[in-house]
Amino acid sequence: MRFTHATPEATYGFAKRFAHYKDFYTKYDGLIFSKLGFGTFKKEPYKEENYTFDYKDALKTAIRGGINVIDTAINYRYQQSEREIGEVLKELIHSGEIKREELIICSKGGFIPLDFPFPENPYEWINEHIIQKGLATSMDIELDQHCMTPAFLKASLDRSLANLQVECLDVYFLHNPETQLTRIGYRQFLIDLEAIFTVFEKSVSEGKIKSYGIAVWNAFIYDENNSEYINLEDVYDVAQKVGGANHHFKYIQIPFNLAKTHAYSVANQKMSDDNYYTLLQVAYKLGIGVMSSSSLLQMHLFKKPFKPEIGYLLDSKMELQSDIQLALQFVRSTRGIVTSLFSTCSSEHVSSNLSIASVNATNTTKYNLLYKVER
Template identity: 70%
Template sequence: MSYATPEATHRFAKRFAQYKDFYMAHDGLLFSKLGFGTFKKEPYKEENYTFDYKSALKEAIKSGINLIDTAINYRYQQSEKEIGEVLEALFASGEVNREELILCSKGGFIPLCFPFPKNPYTWIEENIFQKALASKEEIELDQHCMSVAFLKDSLHRSLENLHVKALDIYFLHNPETQLLRLGKEAFYTQIEAIFEAFEVWVAEGKMASYGVAVWNAFFYDEGHSEHISLEKLYEIAKKIGGDGHHFRYIQLPFNIAKTHANTFATQKMSDGGLYTPVQVAHKLGLGVIGSASLLQMHLFKKPFKPEIGYLLDSNMQLHSDVQLALQFARSTRGLLSALFSSHSPLHVKENVEIAQINAVSMVKYNLLYKVDGR
């Protein structure tokens, strides 16, 4: 098989039967409650290429993580390529099977390449305009494009980088970037064309499902220029694919400082009610993956208060605020998985230590929202 299967992901999870509350089912698959991410901010900095994710990724899989998340533009395609090298070696050795892992990537941002091209506009001219993948008008802020041809090319590049035949989830990456330029009506018309293409690529065996990854677009009020209606996306998918459509996931930020997914009721549904993005996702049967679980380490500028530590880990088995932050994200009802990024195998091993304890009970978890904690 070219992608994850229920049988294989269940088999993978059974190897870690000692873990507590660490796997969650959706669409037949078992997801590890922590996912391995490969985003690094400020990709133009040379320091982002003096390390790689390869050893850390090996440790993550060895430690029971089966969700791997990336995007073609992360570190100018280097993150995908490093994942590809690791997976190729692990599959060849038999240490893990393709069907046991849930692989996600994203398309929408112009990836460029590493080493960084001397003139990025020349790269865009040669790799996008000359190949008729998009017009200049379809590129926003010199970095984002949602033409179907561009997304198709991005998907094929991602598959090549990752050394796989298909992805389990392909996310449309931050489509809100195009909202102000297009306007709401044209934006949703473009989404319809994209989802139609995604359904074709599912049928061709290039992806098993698709989703939308955003930053604040699901949190903004309806009148905001970057607000996206989750129910509207679902209706478009259903219009194209019927009840058997493959729009199955969303990805959004969630961490101890940014809890909007569970606390901001900004999504209006056809019943007239206002709901949080997680509530809407559940009503529609969509899986939710949380990004920025550590907020690029900005959560740790000062120590967490003792009350936070007690509620998250009353037996005091965890020894760092990083572990506490991941315990918070992992314990959230409604999230399939919480993504974190690290290039240190030791840090990965420490992070997964939270699987040795139970997730936080609902009573204690709800109290966390009443603590002015850090």
Template identity: 60%
Template sequence: MSHATLEDTYNFAKKFSQYKDFYIKHNNLIFSKLGLGTFVKEPYKEENYVFHYIEAVKEAIRQGINVIDTASNYRYGQSEKEIGEALAELIAEGEVKREELIIASKGGFIELEYPFPENPYTWIAENIIEAGLATKDDIELDQHCITPDYLEASCRKSLKNLGVDSLDIYYLHNPEMQLLRLGHKAFYKQIEKVFERFEKLADLGLIQSYGVAVWNGFTSENSSELISLEKLVECAIKVGGMGHRFKYIQLPFNMGKTTAYTAETQKVDGVACSVINAAHNLGIGVISSSSLLQMNLFKKSFSAETGVVLDNSMTLKNDIQLALQFVRSTPGIVTSLFGSKVPVNIRENCEISKVRAVPRTKYDLLYRL
């Protein structure tokens, strides 16, 4: 096997049987409730290349995390390559099997290369337009492209960078960037073409499932920027039938950005609901990102009342752990991603595995504090 399996992900979870409800079954796989993300802001800055994620990835897996998330454009492919190095070393040493891990990447942003090309416009012309992957008009703001040919090439490049034969989840990355330019009708026609190609990639075994990763796309108050999850599922059914492989969405969720849970921005069968409820009703798994809001949650300490609701055992020692306990406990979320390149911080974050998730009735109290 070259992808995650139920048996192997279950065996991985059993290694950490002392953990308290830290694993969940979804789509015939066992997910850790925390996943490691590898996004870094402003990847063109040189300082983002003087560190690496290799030891962070190793530590996350050793601490019981089996969900690793990245994207082709994160640090222009460096994040994918470093994940690949870490996996190769752990697998060679017999510490983990590929089939125990759920590996996800994304395509849509133009990844360029590292070192950064002297003229990115020339690079785009030579590597995308002249290569026949897209036209100039297909590229939004010189940074985003969702033609099927470009996305397939990006997916294949991600596989090479990661050193794996298949991705467990492959996301269409921030497609809302194309929505204003295309308009809703043309946008969903383009989504059909993308999903049709993704279904073919799944038939080839290059991906096991696919999804859509957004920032505000599912929760925007501006209807011209809002993506309908129900329509996405309709697109998937149209090109892939009821056995389509559109299985996941990814969106930000944290203590400062809760609209995915609280705001009725979606409709299913004409009934308004939150995107998390919509996903549940449509059979789509929700992966949350930006669990720590890029550390912007911690400009002041959380209240004592919040701490008691999230952890009345007083096991957790800091606000970062409480913030992760919050997202981990959110009903309807399969896995919550956090980013860290420091192994000791990953160990501290995984301390939340020693306490149980907050029950739904108690969790909802947090929105009244």
């Protein structure tokens, strides 16, 4: 039998090859996830330097080092990140080094991807590739960069599959829908979300995705009075309305790091029982897997050295060598998070980051003490 997606047996077999690792794998929805995932986001996309490197060698090092979660988005580096992942997957799968079903592959749709090389006139590109094809109207496009009509998302998914050279994605995320929230309003957002989830459920039945979710920046962790706030239970209710009890809304993706701990520490999500909970508590109650992004806050965490107390609580035996490793140890040790993403184009950095797999995760008692240390 040929599998086109991750399977429980294969992801378990992948993890068994790294049995010497400590607390580095976790189980969710039957699959075994590495606690660190390989991300491919690069900030400031208009900088030419973003296209003079590639992620390919670093990704190979990550997979060979025990990472089986790969995250991207169609707009990252104007589709280049997806295409580079596709090249690596084709090479490693063709050579027999890995199997497709051992890997958990995620992408996102919502932002207009444009293309590389960057088009001379991006507005003409949008008109030719989106508006003239009937995927959306100009009124559906926010800030010349974001669109979430069902037709556009369906086309984006098909393009992502082609870029990645796979038949099926394990997780497909609606990417930063809060970009449009202020304009359309919350009630309309939930109405639009129903149509979007209908397309996603159909994509599951067509074998193009196994599950879907929402990836946000601050939307799930804002105060509920913020115009970009999203209530997770409301989203879950839409999924149930569309897909019934067996819906495939299984994941959310949020930023989480030593400086941005709101998902764990701030009770901002009101549930139907009229009580407020943290985002991670609500996700647990609803059975939603949480993937965290921005584990290193795009390197802004390291403007000054960590305090000794942080190092002691995260690594009392002093086995880790850098603040970067400590920051990854922090996210890896957070209860309620399935996997945490980091991004680098350096194989050396990947190997250094994987050093945390040689030590145990921080226990809950010490972990909670971290929230009393002034950072």
